[in-house]
Amino acid sequence: MGPRVLIVEDEEPLMLLLRYNLEAEGYEVDSVSRGDEAEIRLREQIPDIVLLDWMLPGLSGIELCRRIRARSETERLPVIMLTARGEEGDRIRGLSTGADDYIVKPFSVPELLARVRALLRRTKPAYIATLLRAGDIELDRETHRVRRAGQELHLGPTEFRLLEFLMQSPGRVFSREHLLNAVWGHDVYIDERTVDVHVGRLRKAIGLPRKPDPIRTVRGAGYSFDETFAREDQPLEA
Amino acid sequence: MGPRVLIVEDEEPLMLLLRYNLEAEGYEVDSVSRGDEAEIRLREQIPDIVLLDWMLPGLSGIELCRRIRARSETERLPVIMLTARGEEGDRIRGLSTGADDYIVKPFSVPELLARVRALLRRTKPAYIATLLRAGDIELDRETHRVRRAGQELHLGPTEFRLLEFLMQSPGRVFSREHLLNAVWGHDVYIDERTVDVHVGRLRKAIGLPRKPDPIRTVRGAGYSFDETFAREDQPLEA
DNA sequence: TCGGGGGTGTCATGTAATTGTCATCCAACT
DNA sequence: AGTTGGATGACAATTACATGACACCCCCGA
CATH class of the missing domain: 3.40.50.2300 (Response regulator)
Incomplete structure (x- = not known):
């Protein structure tokens, strides 16, 4: 609860x-x-x-x-x-x-x-994790920083919120409509395809040479943060 | 109820x-x-x-x-x-x-x-299972994933909805017309035979080497998710 | 006030997955 | 054997998604 x-x-x-x-x-x-x-x-x-x-x-x-x-x-x-x-x-x-x-x-x-x-x-820090971590990705809500494999990445505001939202519920698939509501806000009138573009930008921003894409496209349904990626064994901090 | x-x-x-x-x-x-x-x-x-x-x-x-x-x-x-x-x-x-x-x-x-x-x-989360399970098949509505015997399967959107619908009422036989309404939507004008094709695709998609076919064809009536299959003992997670 | 960026929303285009139909083949019933 | 209904492989049209380009906009420093 x-x-x-x-x-x-x-x-x-x-x-x-x-x-x-x-x-x-x-x-x-x-x-x-x-x-x-x-x-x-x-x-x-x-x-x-x-x-x-x-x-x-x-x-x-x-x-x-x-x-x-x-x-x-x-x-x-x-x-x-x-x-x-x-x-x-x-x-x-x-x-x-x-x-x-x-x-x-x-x-x-x-x-x-x-x-x-x-x-x-x-x-009540117990309720709200300030640091979201999944696989080799870390998102710090407080400092607004995102790291992958220890390396700091640069995300625009929207990309940041989008990633934050997706990481909040790994695995869960969100429709574009849902994402627009949650990330952009309710009253906005924005084309749903715009979500695609931002997901693309987010992917590019968090992509590293031979690392897998943590964002899953579910055809006909939406996008989700891949929970299998999230569950993956953590790289050793070595 | x-x-x-x-x-x-x-x-x-x-x-x-x-x-x-x-x-x-x-x-x-x-x-x-x-x-x-x-x-x-x-x-x-x-x-x-x-x-x-x-x-x-x-x-x-x-x-x-x-x-x-x-x-x-x-x-x-x-x-x-x-x-x-x-x-x-x-x-x-x-x-x-x-x-x-x-x-x-x-x-x-x-x-x-x-x-x-x-x-x-x-x-009322108690009413709506996010996970449908029958025999060795699992369909997760939240993540849109389908697994059989632990192995992830790939289904197209329509196949996914079709399986979801059938698994909802194991054993119950649905006419093609009924399936068209429930899975495709009412106003669509689609040949009833198309249902056959999709059932075929679904079968292929969820078929594994020596596993039985969970979808039952009822000649002259329609299709159903086989409830004997659904009731079958679960495979041990061993 | 006048140019930069950086960030956004749209679009056009390219591409791959999905889908509805057919024609054909098969199996089940009479 | 003759019918009827279902399974299947092939196919072409359609759809959905990925991507690069582009025009704005807003904020800042000059």
Whole structure:
């Protein structure tokens, strides 16, 4: 069972979008639409992370965040604030109320997921591996570096996210549609063939002279990170 | 007994098509043609998943979906929206009304079945085996791999779907027409004899030197995955 | 403000896998 | 033996994927 997320958000569509994507990534999601409700919920069960809307009925996000910090049980509970676009002061204030991070609406889904992961990595490293390793490939989420056989590789941002996503579930086959959603974001309108191109670039970027291709094309279905490659015996660090 | 599906769809032909195919896959199907009827039905019995037409008499699919989400009993009930082609921000809209997934009409039957499976796998993993196993054959839906006696086999997309479908109901005999609907999709106009050819290809693809043929031809009726084969003792992993 | 990169999304093209049909051959039933 | 239905190998059309080219765009340093 994945990390538990509590979403406190009154705009239902947004809440659902978040829920949908987080669940798809394996989180266990709970949600409430009012600040005061959230407070009650937090007495019953403490999640691993909270996504908190800035503007809320019942009890504002800022105030709720203060109260979270005030209770010893939730003192260190990771909180990400969802703020409306624009206000400069907001950012500062958001953090000064005790949020660990904030993100400005509207945001892209991969962006949010990345922040949730980043924060969890900082606070509950057990949940989120910072280093993905498979075969002779290492991807470090923190430093954004990728190495193969000890050698550092250069990947563009998209290639990096794509590889990260694929390595997250070795073996599993993802359709181009799914990849577009997960790597590019939901609202984008991009040709599915573009995925091919990026997979090609990724392949070129992580290809080494006589090393096998770790990315598997499944005709008619999509792509996957080859789990047989992933399971392969590690090269000795010699 | 398979997962229960509630279909809310007023176009009768479509509803029947769905019912037919879902039942063939082992689902227990219930259906209503009006949105308000659906609401009542949902008070009597809660299915495992709902297929919901976007446009409905009585109560629109969107509104019904909202209400489903509003009741705590059905808050997390998986919903797939059936939307007409082309409407503006289909994706966002569909999801933001709270549906877990949506599919654009007209869709192919295998496509729909795949989505139903995918969603159930996410929400009620107990129902949907990701791995089909019968005799010495293993078909992994997640990785799209097929193994026989531990050895990986290569199947084309159609052969894969065909095997998947047959393995789903070992012993059950399917007519060529039925197979065309389930594996190829309804609107296709393909010669029934083509099924023979694909069965042949499938046989060749999964055939190993001195292993028996797991696909049974039923003269005058169709084909089935041989259930005696399926029940056969597993080879020791020695 | 004016050129570079670097990174992206599309396209056109080349290529190999897949597919639907046929014609033919075979096996099973009458 | 005569039929009927199924298996199979061949084939041509189609599809799906890989790749190189290219036009933008955005950010930075000059």
